[in-house]
Amino acid sequence: MDRKERVKILLNRLKGVYEPKIALKFSNPWELLVATILSAQTTDERVNMVTENLFRKYKSPEDYLKVPLGELEQDIKSINYYRNKAKFIKSCAQIIVEEYDGKVPDTIEELLKLPGVARKTANVVLSAGYGKNEGIVIDTHVARLSKRLDLSKEKNRDKMEQDLMKIVPRDEWANFSYLLIHHGRNICKAKTPKCEECILKDICPSAFK
Structure with a gap:
């Protein structure tokens, strides 16, 4: 499975679990x-x-x-x-x-x-x-999950962003980040990932390692 196909599957699955929106509260x-x-x-x-x-x-x-x-x-x-x-x-x-x-x-x-x-x-x-998709937000969760899912091998976040922008559809750039952040907080945690509960385990090269 190539990376674009993996991204397509994870977007579809994670949208069924999480609402792709920012957690910060603001009005302008x-x-x-x-x-x-x-x-x-x-x-x-x-x-x-x-x-x-x-x-x-x-x-x-x-x-x-x-x-x-x-x-x-x-x-x-x-x-x-x-x-x-x-x-x-x-x-x-x-x-x-x-x-x-x-x-x-x-x-x-x-x-x-x-x-x-x-x-x-x-x-x-x-x-x-x-409402402008000019790039992909790379926070701790997005960086960690992108590596585990083999979407990028880059350690530098600017370079990782460039990798991801090539494989994530532009109209999904914001959604991609929000979904990975939610999944990282709930399931794919840094120290104790809950692989057995993960809906991405069958497409994740790092599952159960």
């Missing part, structure tokens, strides 16, 4: 950008707990620009690396207010210029915030 592209920056090295559950209050307190990039850095740090203190992330958020707010009239840019090139934004964050904002 700016909130999504903030939540995604906060999510690095932090669980989505923790981020959603923090942003529930954060998004009530601050409504726009202008609000984040006005708040003192120390106060914003306290607002997100339960998040890993909260000091750096507070600086990233304030810097992003400044650029977006001054250069983009308060609107989060909607191209990969412009997003990658923002502080604290790498390809993963940019792809999340584009796909979930603007």
Whole structure:
């Protein structure tokens, strides 16, 4: 079975189990950008707990620009690396207010210029915030499952993304990531994968190894 065929089967099967949607809660592209920056090295559950209050307190990039850095740090203190992330958020707010009239840019090139934004964050904002499939989100789960399913042998995530973009239909790029993330959290765990319960075990080269 070639990789494209394996991708087609896994998409069909996983769609029958999971809803392909992002776990982060947000109501506009700016909130999504903030939540995604906060999510690095932090669980989505923790981020959603923090942003529930954060998004009530601050409504726009202008609000984040006005708040003192120390106060914003306290607002997100339960998040890993909260000091750096507070600086990233304030810097992003400044650029977006001054250069983009308060609107989060909607191209990969412009997003990658923002502080604290790498390809993963940019792809999340584009796909979930603007409905644009410009790339594939490669997080820990997507990287792990892609290797186990022999969809890519690359260790570098940018190179892995390029591999996956060649075998996953473009209109499924966002769905592919969400589905693998859900499956990675529930079944194909890092240390104790539940191969016996996995609906992909018959097409997975790593099953039961």
